[in-house]
Structures are given as C-alpha cells and as structure tokens.
Amino acid sequence: MAIGVKVMKRPTRETSYLRATLGGMALTFRHLWRPKVTMQYPEEKSTNDWTITPRWRGTHRMLTDEQGRAKCVACGLCPQICPANCIKLVPGEDEQGHRYPLIYEIDEFRCIFCGYCQEVCPEEAIHVGVHYENAEYERGRFVYDLERLCAQTHPVSTLWDPSDPKGE
Amino acid sequence: MTFFLLASIAKIIAIFTAIMVGVALITWVERRVCAFMQDRLGPNRVGPLGLLQPAADGLKNLVKEETYPRRADFWLFLLAPAAAFVPALLTFAVIPFATPLPTPWGTVDMVVADLPVGFLYILAISSLGVYGIVLAGWSSNNKYALLGGLRASAQMISYEIAMGLSVVAVLLLAGNVTLSDVVARQQQGLWFVLPLAMAFGIFLIAAFAETNRVPFDLPEAEGELIAGYHTEYSAMKFSMFYIAEYSNMVTASALMASLFFGGWDIPFTTWDDAPPWTIGKTLATLAAFSAKVAAFLFLYIWVRWTLPRFRFDQLMALGWKVLLPFAIAYLTIIATAIWYLRARLGWTYGAGFCGALLALNLVLGAVVVWGLDRGRVVAGTARPAGGRVGGA
Numbered sequence: 001m002a003i004g005v006k007v008m009k010r011p012t013r014e015t016s017y018l019r020a021t022l023g024g025m026a027l028t029f030r031h032l033w034r035p036k037v038t039m040q041y042p043e044e045k046s047t048n049d050w051t052i053t054p055r056w057r058g059t060h061r062m063l064t065d066e067q068g069r070a071k072c073v074a075c076g077l078c079p080q081i082c083p084a085n086c087i088k089l090v091p092g093e094d095e096q097g098h099r100y101p102l103i104y105e106i107d108e109f110r111c112i113f114c115g116y117c118q119e120v121c122p123e124e125a126i127h128v129g130v131h132y133e134n135a136e137y138e139r140g141r142f143v144y145d146l147e148r149l150c151a152q153t154h155p156v157s158t159l160w161d162p163s164d165p166k167g168e
Numbered sequence: 169m170t171f172f173l174l175a176s177i178a179k180i181i182a183i184f185t186a187i188m189v190g191v192a193l194i195t196w197v198e199r200r201v202c203a204f205m206q207d208r209l210g211p212n213r214v215g216p217l218g219l220l221q222p223a224a225d226g227l228k229n230l231v232k233e234e235t236y237p238r239r240a241d242f243w244l245f246l247l248a249p250a251a252a253f254v255p256a257l258l259t260f261a262v263i264p265f266a267t268p269l270p271t272p273w274g275t276v277d278m279v280v281a282d283l284p285v286g287f288l289y290i291l292a293i294s295s296l297g298v299y300g301i302v303l304a305g306w307s308s309n310n311k312y313a314l315l316g317g318l319r320a321s322a323q324m325i326s327y328e329i330a331m332g333l334s335v336v337a338v339l340l341l342a343g344n345v346t347l348s349d350v351v352a353r354q355q356q357g358l359w360f361v362l363p364l365a366m367a368f369g370i371f372l373i374a375a376f377a378e379t380n381r382v383p384f385d386l387p388e389a390e391g392e393l394i395a396g397y398h399t400e401y402s403a404m405k406f407s408m409f410y411i412a413e414y415s416n417m418v419t420a421s422a423l424m425a426s427l428f429f430g431g432w433d434i435p436f437t438t439w440d441d442a443p444p445w446t447i448g449k450t451l452a453t454l455a456a457f458s459a460k461v462a463a464f465l466f467l468y469i470w471v472r473w474t475l476p477r478f479r480f481d482q483l484m485a486l487g488w489k490v491l492l493p494f495a496i497a498y499l500t501i502i503a504t505a506i507w508y509l510r511a512r513l514g515w516t517y518g519a520g521f522c523g524a525l526l527a528l529n530l531v532l533g534a535v536v537v538w539g540l541d542r543g544r545v546v547a548g549t550a551r552p553a554g555g556r557v558g559g560a
Contacts, residue, residue, distance in 0.1 A: 038209040
C-alpha cells in the first residue's frame with residue numbers, strides 16, 4: 001500500500017478470518033431452527049406480534065343514520081380542507097330545508113389519506129377507514145361515489161387526539 | 169453388445185432425469201434454506217411445502233419472451249447456454265454411483281462409462297464449462313457481461329490448477345485414475361478425506377471456485393456486474409445457465425463424495441463392498457451416495473448464505489499465492505510420505521497406512537490452521553501496518 005494507513009492492532013480473535021467464517025456458519029445454522037417471522041398474508045392478516053393499528057388511515061367510509069341515509073349535511077368543510085382536492089361535493093336541499101349531498105365523490109387516487117376530512121366533519125359522517133385491500137380492475141373504479149362510501153363496512157380510523165396523545 | 173448399448177442408454181436417461189429433477193429440487197432447497205437462515209419461510213405456496221415451485225418457474229421460463237441484444241453475436245449468443253450446460257452433465261458419466269446391479273442378462277456397472285482415464289476426463293470436460301460462460305459474456309455485447317466472462321475465465325483457470333494438484337495426491341494413494349478403482353481403494357483403507365484431509369480442503373475450496381458459487385461468484389457478482397455473464401439472457405436461456413450452475417454443483421459434490429468420501433461406500437460396514445451383488449446392495453449404496461452428495465449440496469447452500477464475496481485481487485491472490493504453492497508443497501510431502509512408508513518401512517496399503525498419513529495430516533492441519541487463524545495466509549478484517557494484501 002502506497003499510503004501508510006495506520007491500522008489498529010487488534011487481538012487475533014477479532015481479526016481471524018477462519019474464526020469469523022466458522023462463527024458465521026454457526027450463526028446461519030442456528031438461524032435455520034429459529035421460529036420464522038413470516039406472516040402468511042392472505043390467510044393470516046394479523047398475529048399476536050402484529051395487528052393493524054386503529055389509527056390506520058385507509059379508504060373512506062361514510063356513516064349513515066338509522067334510516068340508512070348518509071349523515072352528511074353537505075356543509076362543504078371537507079372539500080374545503082382537503083389538501084389534495086379529491087372530494088367533489090354538490091349540495092342539495094329538501095322541502096324541510098335539510099341539506100344533503102347531491103353528489104359526493106372521493107377520488108381515492110388523488111387522496112393523500114391525511115384524515116383532515118374526518119377531523120373537520122361536524123356530523124362525524126365521513127371517515128377514513130382501517131382498510132388496505134383496494135385492488136380494482138379499472139382506474140375509474142377508484143372514484144368512490146356516495147352509494148359506495150355508505151356501503152363500506154370496514155372499521156373507521158381513530159384519529160390522534162391531542163388531549164390523549166397515547167390513545168388511552 | 170446389444171445389452172451393453174441398451175443398459176448404457178437406460179443409465180444415461182436415468183442419470184439425466186435424476187440430475188434434472190435433482191437440480192429442480194436444489195433450486196427449491198436453496199431458496200427454502202436461504203429463507204430459513206434469514207428467519208423467513210421461502211416459497212411454500214405451489215404444491216405441498218412449495219415443492220412444485222421449480223415446475224412453476226420452469227413453466228414461466230418456457231413461455232417468457234426471449235430477447236436478443238441487437239448487436240450481439242447471434243449464433244454464439246445462442247450457443248453459450250448449451251456450452252455451459254453440456255459439460256456439467258458430461259462430467260457425471262464417469263462417476264460410479266452404486267454397486268453393480270445384477271440383471272438376468274448380466275451385471276450392469278452403476279456408472280455410465282467406467283473410463284480407464286476417469287479423472288483426466290473429468291478435468292478435461294470440466295474445463296470446457298468455462299467456454300459457455302466466456303462465450304456468453306463476449307457475445308452479449310455488454311460490458312458487464314464481458315467483465316463477468318473475463319473474471320470467470322481467470323478464476324476457473326486459476327483454481328483448476330490447485331484442484332488438479334490436490335487430486336494428484338488422491339491418485340498417488342489410489343494408484344489409479346479410474347474412479348471406480350479410487351472408490352474400491354477407499355473401502356480397503358480409510359476414506360481419503362482422512363489420510364488426505366488437506367487435499368480435501370484444497371479441493372473443496374477449488375470446487376467452490378469452479379462452480380462459481382459464493383464466496384467465489386465474481387462472474388455474476390450482482391452488486392457490481394448486474395448479473396455478470398448472463399445479464400443479457402432471458403427466459404429459458406437464462407434458465408439454462410441456472411441449470412448449468414446447479415448441475416455443476418451436483419457434479420462437484422458427487423466428485424467430492426467419490427474422491428474423498430468413499431463414493432457409494434456405506435461407512436462402518438463391509439457387507440456392501442463385495443460380490444455377490446444384489447439389488448438391495450445397489451439400492452443401499454445408491455442411497456449412501458445420494459446422501460453424501462446431498463450433504464455437500466447443503467454445504468454449498470450453507471456457505472452461500474453465510475459468506476460475503478471475495479474481492480477480485482483476493483481471489484487471485486488466494487488462488488495463485490496460497491492454494492497453488494500450498495497444493496504443491498502438500499503434494500511433495502504426501503508423495504514423500506507414501507514413498508517412505510512403502511519403500512523404506514515396507515508397509516502395504518491398508519487402514520494402518522492411511523492412519524499414518526492421517527497423523528501426518530493432523531500435524532500439517534494444525535500448522536495451517538494456526539497460520540490461517542493469525543492472518544498469516546489470508547488477511548482478516550484488519551491488516552498489519554505496511555499492508556500485505558491477501559497474500560502470504
């Protein structure tokens with residue numbers, strides 16, 4: 001070596017190629033018998049070691065009232081706050097003056113799953129859901145309309161509460 | 169004559185099938201063992217325990233699109249996978265894998281061709297394997313492939329010499345180059361791994377290098393050369409290189425079993441060694457041989473998922489500056505010892521003869537391990553000031 005690199009003197013057991021090799025072989029052999037950490041996904045979706053967090057923010061769900069109508073009152077707060085501008089809301093009003101959404105669509109491709117819509121909703125109508133299996137055969141299917149949002153059954157996300165930061 | 173022809177054809181077909189099925193299984197075992205060593209499960213979906221995974225892979229490779237680099241040398245590009253694949257299988261022809269099988273028409277030797285020049289044939293054919301790799305590297309018209317091919321040729325030539333020299337010790341002790349005689353000789357004395365332990369060590373290292381397996385997989389070196397010589401290959405041609413690599417492993421394992429571990433000999437018994445031959449003996453010895461080969465294959469896989477790859481200069485230094493002189497020195501010592509025991513002490517070949525050589529090997533082994541352990545032969549993680557790189 002042209003440049004004099006100062007190399008630390010270390011004890012033989014740390015620098016021995018032979019012992020390192022044999023030690024490595026022993027290590028890999030021990031690992032052969034260790035319990036495996038693989039989760040067999042489609043059959044097994046949660047184990048004792050891992051379950052999906054209740055704060056997971058996945059595709060949306062619209063909650064409904066006793067008559068099965070969407071709780072949404074078309075106040076317009078969610079499209080207002082949505083940073084990705086993925087919520088399309090056209091409000092309507094019936095004879096008694098109740099507001100309801102004529103069109104309510106969420107483009108799940110544009111959505112960044114921030115959960116602001118759920119946070120801002122005064123009626124606790126729109127929620128992000130604890131759900132992650134969203135595969136579709138067409139791109140168009142990723143724009144969820146009101147009917148589809150109401151039909152979702154997965155659990156809704158528990159958002160972070162500043163007054164209860166650990167979720168207790 | 170007709171019987172000989174028919175028997176030979178049957179043996180060829182049987183061995184070809186066995187190796188192909190074996191190779192398919194090894195790819196599965198490799199992935200499973202690798203996964204287990206990494207605390208994963210590996211392919212376990214296709215068929216019971218994932219055993220049909222190789223079939224699925226094969227089917228996929230058969231129906232995939234073949235791509236040809238535009239400026240590649242078309243015919244050589246086409247030829248290379250075959251050139252890598254054929255020698256790997258040819259070598260197996262001279263390896264005896266069981267006791268002779270008695271049939272109503274005569275006894276059939278359980279070796280495809282018991283050539284009188286057995287081992288020379290192996291050396292000759294296994295050197296041909298490098299052509300496939302070099303041609304693949306060169307004809308792809310790809311710099312990474314070319315580098316892989318160059319490395320493969322340099323590496324295989326370097327280690328071929330040490331390998332050949334280590335086997336000379338075996339031939340000295342066996343007194344013959346026919347593999348069936350080498351096996352027979354081990355049954356009279358001890359398995360050659362004991363009296364020729366150091367030769368086995370050299371052979372083992374060289375065999376790893378010859379088959380391009382970790383820690384000597386520089387021709388593929390995915391971290392540096394993408395995939396080395398088979399970068400440009402796709403579908404079944406890529407698969408052929410895979411099959412060639414694994415067939416080479418099987419052959420090298422079979423060689424190690426034959427040369428050093430008594431071939432088809434069942435240890436601690438003698439009932440299997442002598443005529444009259446029976447079908448039971450054939451099956452039992454075949455099982456023993458398969459078990460030995462399987463053990464070596466596991467060693468290959470085990471080492472692959474443990475060790476990192478050598479640097480190229482380390483590889484060359486190990487081959488030329490360590491293994492080669494070491495093999496020559498060892499050969500000299502062993503030849504002298506054999507001569508001394510035979511000519512001066514008048515011993516005849518047998519277990520005692522082998523035991524004396526074993527004692528010699530233990531002494532030599534202790535010295536070598538002591539040297540290796542202190543980084544005198546192969547430098548460890550830290551080098552002494554002044555920097556001797558790799559060499560002795």
